[in-house]
Every structure is written in structure tokens, then in C-alpha cells.
Amino acid sequence: MKYKRIIPLFLLKGKRLVKGVQFGNFVDVGDPLSQAMIYDAQGADEIVIVDIEASRQNRLIDGNLIHAMIRKTRLPIAVGGGIRTVEDGRSCFRAGADKIVINTHAVLNPELVSSLAGEFGRQAVVVSIDVRRDTAGVYIPHVFSGSRAVDRPLDEVVDTFVEQGAGEIILTVIDREGTLSGFEDPLYAEIRTRIPVPLIASGGAGCYDDMARLFHTVDVDACALGTMLTLRDYDIVRIKAYLTGEKISVRDS
Amino acid sequence: MIIGVVNNGMSNVGSVMSAFEFYRHQTELIDRPEGLTRPDLLVLAGVGSFNTAVARLKESGLWDALQDQVLVRRKPILGICLGMQLFATVGFENGQTGGFGWIPGKVVRIEAPTVRVPHMGWDEVIPRDARLFNRVKANSFYYMHSYHLIPDDDAVIAATTPYGAGDLVAAVVKENIVGTQFHPEKSQGDGMRFLQNVLETIA
Numbered sequence: 179m180k181y182k183r184i185i186p187l188f189l190l191k192g193k194r195l196v197k198g199v200q201f202g203n204f205v206d207v208g209d210p211l212s213q214a215m216i217y218d219a220q221g222a223d224e225i226v227i228v229d230i231e232a233s234r235q236n237r238l239i240d241g242n243l244i245h246a247m248i249r250k251t252r253l254p255i256a257v258g259g260g261i262r263t264v265e266d267g268r269s270c271f272r273a274g275a276d277k278i279v280i281n282t283h284a285v286l287n288p289e290l291v292s293s294l295a296g297e298f299g300r301q302a303v304v305v306s307i308d309v310r311r312d313t314a315g316v317y318i319p320h321v322f323s324g325s326r327a328v329d330r331p332l333d334e335v336v337d338t339f340v341e342q343g344a345g346e347i348i349l350t351v352i353d354r355e356g357t358l359s360g361f362e363d364p365l366y367a368e369i370r371t372r373i374p375v376p377l378i379a380s381g382g383a384g385c386y387d388d389m390a391r392l393f394h395t396v397d398v399d400a401c402a403l404g405t406m407l408t409l410r411d412y413d414i415v416r417i418k419a420y421l422t423g424e425k426i427s428v429r430d431s
Numbered sequence: 432m433i434i435g436v437v438n439n440g441m442s443n444v445g446s447v448m449s450a451f452e453f454y455r456h457q458t459e460l461i462d463r464p465e466g467l468t469r470p471d472l473l474v475l476a477g478v479g480s481f482n483t484a485v486a487r488l489k490e491s492g493l494w495d496a497l498q499d500q501v502l503v504r505r506k507p508i509l510g511i512c513l514g515m516q517l518f519a520t521v522g523f524e525n526g527q528t529g530g531f532g533w534i535p536g537k538v539v540r541i542e543a544p545t546v547r548v549p550h551m552g553w554d555e556v557i558p559r560d561a562r563l564f565n566r567v568k569a570n571s572f573y574y575m576h577s578y579h580l581i582p583d584d585d586a587v588i589a590a591t592t593p594y595g596a597g598d599l600v601a602a603v604v605k606e607n608i609v610g611t612q613f614h615p616e617k618s619q620g621d622g623m624r625f626l627q628n629v630l631e632t633i634a
Binding site: 180181183218221245248249250254271273276277296297299301302374375376399429430 | 443547553619622
């Protein structure tokens with residue numbers, strides 16, 4: 179793949195987008211449809227939108243919103259939140275999702291990944307994993323938006339997903355999330371060597387050099403941005419101009 | 432023009448319709464064989480796997496009707512991603528399944544030890560048939576696939592994308608048929624212009 183992707187990561191709560199710090203203290207950051215149109219116009223490479231309450235509330239992300247987003251934009255949209263079955267996945271694709279994102283239910287039931295990959299193709303199934311560092315510095319996978327620890331090691335969880343057919347992995351470091359303190363580069367370097375599928379780094383992007391350093395040191399395929407875009411003065415056009423100047427291959431926009 | 436988008440029950444048809452509507456074309460969603468008659472251009476898109484897509488088209492009666500429209504009546508058709516792959520003679524996703532056979536060739540898994548599979552994201556497209564890339568600015572398009580088409584005859588290749596040590600077929604063109612491995616409907620401005628070029632080339 180010639181180009182590194184820059185991906186706005188949208189967290190949906192009710193009908194609004196929110197952004198928090200370490201998966202808490204959420205503030206409103208706008209309307210999902212208008213924000214999607216803005217980042218599309220700026221040349222974002224993709225959008226990921228996840229309904230952060232869907233799993234806990236035992237429901238699926240709103241299909242009407244997905245449909246409106248794909249009608250109003252011209253870029254790929256990956257959709258997540260509450261997908262527990264193949265039928266849930268089908269509902270998302272019918273609404274217009276280009277890819278589906280599974281997190282909690284993939285960890286609880288890894289066979290969900292292979293069912294979805296078998297039905298929709300592995301390239302359409304993105305698995306998102308949230309981790310926190312414990313006091314010993316070990317990355318512990320968490321589910322239900324970071325509220326419950328998983329008692330399996332991260333390496334094993336990642337390997338299982340790839341074996342089951344995950345087409346892509348989004349790895350979010352909760353401790354970094356919303357802190358603008360930079361990506362957890364060493365973790366991505368370690369996971370990169372384990373998996374043959376695309377890897378998306380998420381959590382901590384705060385300035386141009388956080389991205390430049392990540393892309394220079396680790397062969398990740400993409401980075402996801404939240405707070406930096408929604409609550410600070412950055413946009414995709416200038417981010418790409420900067421990265422191009424740093425000799426990182428991003429698509430012209 | 433009237434663009435008929437085949438509804439395979441599970442795909443990004445909304446994006447495709449909205450992309451054509453951008454240039455004020457009329458779009459119709461096609462569920463039944465009768466729907467194939469009126470449009471000036473048919474579009475076959477797809478999410479899913481080769482074998483399930485074939486089975487679904489056969490169940491709905493669209494398979495035979497498409498053979499008739501495209502081969503006998505020479506109706507222009509655009510296949511996107513899996514839609515293009517179905518134009519091949521045979522696909523090897525989840526077993527061996529016969530395709531339409533309009534573009535003689537096979538669809539196999541991307542096998543390249545040095546590159547990532549799935550091939551996912553924006554990649555460079557190198558045109559061979561300039562008609563399809565008129566006014567296209569950056570030649571970068573969005574991809575999302577694990578399988579790729581290998582045509583028997585290189586002459587149908589309209590564009591390629593370098594991947595690993597070799598090339599992937601990015602687009603094919605043959606008489607009334609255009610296929611793209613990438614997703615023009617997801618490729619922002621260049622994608623929109625590409626779709627206009629498809630109309631100007633075959634419709």
C-alpha cells in the first residue's frame with residue numbers, strides 16, 4: 179500500500195459525537211453527518227464511527243444515520259457498536275457500511291469474527307481492541323468501552339482474531355486516549371511484527387510530530403485521530419501537508 | 432442517463448447511487464430481471480464473497496438476465512470490486528465457483544509474502560486506457576479486497592496498481608464492459624470523475 183491513512187475516529191453517544199479522556203468525561207463535539215462531510219472535504223482517507231453505548235445498551239448503531247452519512251460523503255466508512263451476530267453485520271452493510279467494526283463481542287466470542295469474515299469477506303471485518311496498562315506495564319485488553327478487563331493476554335487475543343479472519347486491527351491505548359500525549363509507539367512496533375493484516379494506531383495523537391514519529395518508527399497502516407481534530411486547531415489538509423514534508427507517503431488532498 | 436444499480440441484497444448500493452446522482456444522473460435500484468431493460472448503464476457492486484454473490488444472483492433470476500443483457504444486447508455494465516470479479520470465468524473464494532465469463536480469467540487470493548493482505552486503503556493506479564482517467568488528478572483510489580482478477584488476455588487491462596513484486600489489475604475494459612477492483616464511489620473527487628469517464632467510454 180503506497181499511502182498511509184489518516185482516519186478521523188468518531189464516537190457516537192445518542193445522536194451526537196462526543197470526545198473524552200481515557201473513555202470518560204465526554205464532551206459534545208458535533209453532529210455526525212456534518213462532521214463526516216467536513217472531514218470528507220478535507221481529504222480524510224476513511225472514517226470510523228462507533229456507537230459507544232450500543233453494546234452496554236444491548237442494541238445496534240442507528241442504521242439511518244449510517245445511510246445518511248454514506249449518501250452525503252465519498253469516502254469509506256467503517257461502522258461499529260453493538261454488532262453481535264451475522265444478522266447485525268448484515269443490517270450495517272444494508273445501511274451502507276463499507277466495513278464493520280467489532281470490539282466487545284469479538285473478544286467475548288471470537289468465533290463471531292470468523293462468521294462475519296465468512297459471510298462478508300475478511301476485508302470487511304475490522305476488529306478493534308482497547309487496552310490499558312496495568313501497574314506492571316502490561317497491556318490488558320478491555321471490553322464494554324474499557325469498563326471490564328479481559329483475562330487473556332493481548333498477544334493471544336490479537337493472534338486469535340487474525341486466525342479467525344480479522345481483516346484489519348484497530349488498537350487503542352485507553353491510557354493515551356484524549357490525552358494528546360502521543361501514541362504508544364513501542365506497543366505498535368511489537369504488534370506489527372505479530373500480524374500480517376493492516377494495523378491502525380489509536381489513542382494519544384496530539385500534534386504533527388506524534389504522527390510523523392509513529393510513521394517513521396513503525397510500519398502501521400493508519401492512525402486514528404480524535405481530540406486533536408475535534409477539540410484542537412488541526413485539520414486533515416495541514417496534517418497531510420506536514421507529513422508529506424516529513425517524507426511520509428500520504429495521499430494528496 | 433439512467434443508471435441501474437443491481438441490488439444484491441447486501442452491498443454499498445447507496446454509495447454508488449449517490450455518486451451517480453452527484454452528476455444529476457437518474458438511478459434505479461434493480462431487484463428483478465425486468466429492471467435491467469431500461470437503464471443506459473448497469474452497475475454491479477458487491478460486499479461479500481464470490482460464491483455467495485453468484486448464488487444470490489442466480490436465486491433472483493438476475494444471473495441469466497444479466498448474461499442476456501450484457502452478452503447479447505450489449506448493454507453497458509460497470510462492475511465494482513467483487514462485481515468486477517464476477518465477470519471472470521472462475522473464482523476460487525470458498526471453493527471453486529463459475530463466474531459470468533465475460534472477461535476470461537480467474538479470481539484468486541492475493542499471494543505475496545512481502546505485502547499485507549487484505550489490500551486495504553488508498554493506492555496508486557497506473558492507467559493504460561487513458562479514456563477512463565481523463566481529468567483524474569491524483570490517480571489514487573480506495574481498495575478493499577483479498578482476492579484479485581487475473582485476466583487471460585492482458586489487452587483488457589485498463590489500469591494496474593503495483594503491489595509487492597508484481598501488479599494488481601486495477602481496472603479492465605472490454606467493449607461494453609468496464610470493471611474496477613477499486614471503489615470509485617468511495618474515492619472522493621477522482622472517483623466521481625472516473626465514473627463520468629465510464630459513462631463517456633461505454634454508455
